[in-house]
Amino acid sequence: MSKQLTAPDIQALKGREKIVAVTAYDYATGCIADAAEPDLVLVGDSLGMVVMGLPDTLGVTMEDMLHHCRCTARAVRHALLVGDMPFLSYHAGVEQAVLNAGRFLKEGNTRAVKLEGGRAVLPQVRGIVASGIPVVGHIGLTPQHVAGFGGFKAQGKTAEAARILLEDARALADAGCFALTLEAMPREVAARITEAVPVPTIGIGAGPDTDGQVLVFHDLLGLFDRFVPKFVKQYAQLFGPAVEAVRAYAEEVRRGAFPGPEQTTGMDPKELERLTD
Ligand code: KIV
Numbered sequence: 001m002s003k004q005l006t007a008p009d010i011q012a013l014k015g016r017e018k019i020v021a022v023t024a025y026d027y028a029t030g031c032i033a034d035a036a037e038p039d040l041v042l043v044g045d046s047l048g049m050v051v052m053g054l055p056d057t058l059g060v061t062m063e064d065m066l067h068h069c070r071c072t073a074r075a076v077r078h079a080l081l082v083g084d085m086p087f088l089s090y091h092a093g094v095e096q097a098v099l100n101a102g103r104f105l106k107e108g109n110t111r112a113v114k115l116e117g118g119r120a121v122l123p124q125v126r127g128i129v130a131s132g133i134p135v136v137g138h139i140g141l142t143p144q145h146v147a148g149f150g151g152f153k154a155q156g157k158t159a160e161a162a163r164i165l166l167e168d169a170r171a172l173a174d175a176g177c178f179a180l181t182l183e184a185m186p187r188e189v190a191a192r193i194t195e196a197v198p199v200p201t202i203g204i205g206a207g208p209d210t211d212g213q214v215l216v217f218h219d220l221l222g223l224f225d226r227f228v229p230k231f232v233k234q235y236a237q238l239f240g241p242a243v244e245a246v247r248a249y250a251e252e253v254r255r256g257a258f259p260g261p262e263q264t265t266g267m268d269p270k271e272l273e274r275l276t277d
Contacts, residue, residue: 005039005080007112007134011178013039014200019179019212021202022220025051025068029217030075040179040202041079042114042214043069045086046143049227050218057143060086062100069108082136083110087144090115090124097124101133114181116142118168122175129176137172139165140206141184152229154205156185166193173197181214182206184231205231 013019021040024033025047033041047068048054069083083104090097101113112134115121128135140155149155156162166189169180179200182190187207194201194210203210215232218224222237252258267275 002078004077004111007080007178010039010080011199014198014211019200019202021212021214023047023214023217024072024076025217026071027075030072033217034076034078038079039212040082040214041072041076042082043072043084043108043110044114044216045084046216050216050224056146058087058146062086062089062103065089066103066108069104069110073109080112081110082112082114083108085113085115090121090128094123094127097121098127098131098133101128101135102131105133112136112178114138116144118164119171122171125172125175125177135177136179136181136202137169137177138181138183139168139172140182140190143183152184154184154186156189162186162189162192165189166196169193169197169201173199179212182210184229205229 010019019040020038021042022033022036022038023042023044023046024030025043030041043065045057045060045065047064048057048060051068052060052064054060065083065086069081073081085097085100085104089100097115104110104113113128114136115124115128116138118139125135125137141149141152143152146152156165162185165185169182172180177199179202180193180197182193182201182203184205187209190201190203190206191209200211202212202214204214216224219228219232220235222234223239223242225239228234249258
């Protein structure tokens, strides 16, 4: 397997090949994701929903993220590992943003961070980039703004809203983001942004014209069936087979069929004799 990809490697893919990104949250999901050789693995704050069972990402803390980043980093050897900065870990100012972004590299073992927002977070992006930490921007449906948006709603649907997204994207690229996530917006808006910025765009629910795509691990594998966004394609439906496997185990335990001879170790007969003496 080739060397681990860096932020400049990802940036250099724009216009050359489509970027493949996927989320992962721990050692097991990191091993599966990395074995498929995506370019980028994101420890997303979507872990709030798919791992922690929260209704949204707002309750995810820095400690949650760092714990999951560390676990995932032990597995990921090929892709660039990016850590998602959680709600309120960068909003209070540049100093807070730089210190918390630094923790992702020092304690979470990621090699870049992602944060949500447009021009409102430019000072934070500039400060983090100036500290030598690569940043992925994220605009469109930014789930940390779910309360303000009034739900998980696609963005950029009017000409005015699309113009704002375009200007946000340009400003984030100028501020030093090496890539931009475009979430849940009309394909035409994502295509215009992709043309307008010199850095790669990685879409989720933003159509086929972005420079790359990202999907949530549990969505892609059909492991999370409580909420499946319209833009998700399930490449497998593993929730049902997983339940069936656990059910089969429970049934065998109940009728005494598990563990069987193959899963059972007997004692050396001489030792057994000594034991019964
Ligand atoms: O948290 C996450 O998984 C994300 C991706 C959906 C882009 O931000």
